[in-house]
Amino acid sequence: xxxxxxxxxxxxxxxxxxxxxxxxxxxxxxxxxxxxxxxxxxxxxxxxxxxxxxxxxxxxxxxxxxxxxxxx
Numbered sequence: 584x585x586x587x588x589x590x591x592x593x594x595x596x597x598x599x600x601x602x603x604x605x606x607x608x609x610x611x612x613x614x615x616x617x618x619x620x621x622x623x624x625x626x627x628x629x630x631x632x633x634x635x636x637x638x639x640x641x642x643x644x645x646x647x648x649x650x651x652x653x654x655x
Contacts, residue, residue, distance in 0.1 A: 584613060584615035584648065584649055584650070584651075585613060585615065585647055585648055585649075586647055586648060586649050589647045589648075591612075591613050591614060593614035594612040594613045594614045595612070597612045597614060598610070598611070598612040615648075618642055620634070620637075622634065627654050630654060631652050631654060634652045635652060638650045638652070
């Protein structure tokens with residue numbers, strides 16, 4: 584998800600389009616991305632740490648995006 588204060592042109596487009604389609608009360612739309620991956624690790628903590636490293640180094644742009652890791 585984009586960090587607060589970062590322009591979100593897709594979110595702005597959706598926010599303008601939904602009321603035009605008859606949906607009222609729509610405010611503050613933000614558009615993000617979701618990545619699902621499978622990983623083999625010895626512990627949940629190791630898995631979380633590895634995925635965090637992947638996000639910081641490649642999957643997310645930490646300057647403008649925040650991320651959340653959920654283990655299933």
